[in-house]
Amino acid sequence: MMSTDPRRTDLDAADSLTTVARLLARALDMACDQAATDPSPALRFLGLGLNLATSQALELLPVSHDVDELAPVETDPLKLLRAAEELTRLHPIEDFPPGTSQLIATICDLLNEHAP
Numbered sequence: 001m002m003s004t005d006p007r008r009t010d011l012d013a014a015d016s017l018t019t020v021a022r023l024l025a026r027a028l029d030m031a032c033d034q035a036a037t038d039p040s041p042a043l044r045f046l047g048l049g050l051n052l053a054t055s056q057a058l059e060l061l062p063v064s065h066d067v068d069e070l071a072p073v074e075t076d077p078l079k080l081l082r083a084a085e086e087l088t089r090l091h092p093i094e095d096f097p098p099g100t101s102q103l104i105a106t107i108c109d110l111l112n113e114h115a116p
Helices: 013-037 041-060 077-088 100-114
Strands: none
Touching (some): 013 041, 013 077, 013 100, 041 100
């Protein structure tokens, strides 16, 4: 029987989490780069939150997963953060490692605090 679940993709939860970590790391880099030329406290706070989220994501990954592959070309940290959040919805929370719910909460908090 064919599955009609629209959330299912070719990525398993561990691969999705690896991609989330890449997106968050790129968003952190972009926020830090932008904060270097823009004195806005919002960018610095976003960078701090992204640093936390990136660390959380990296701690959840299995040792065998490499996050040093190609970085996304997107330069808007909020678009990268949204993309990371969307990836967390591809699988049920039970498919992710324990602790992923805290990462998702961090991502959602950042979006709520910084999204226009």
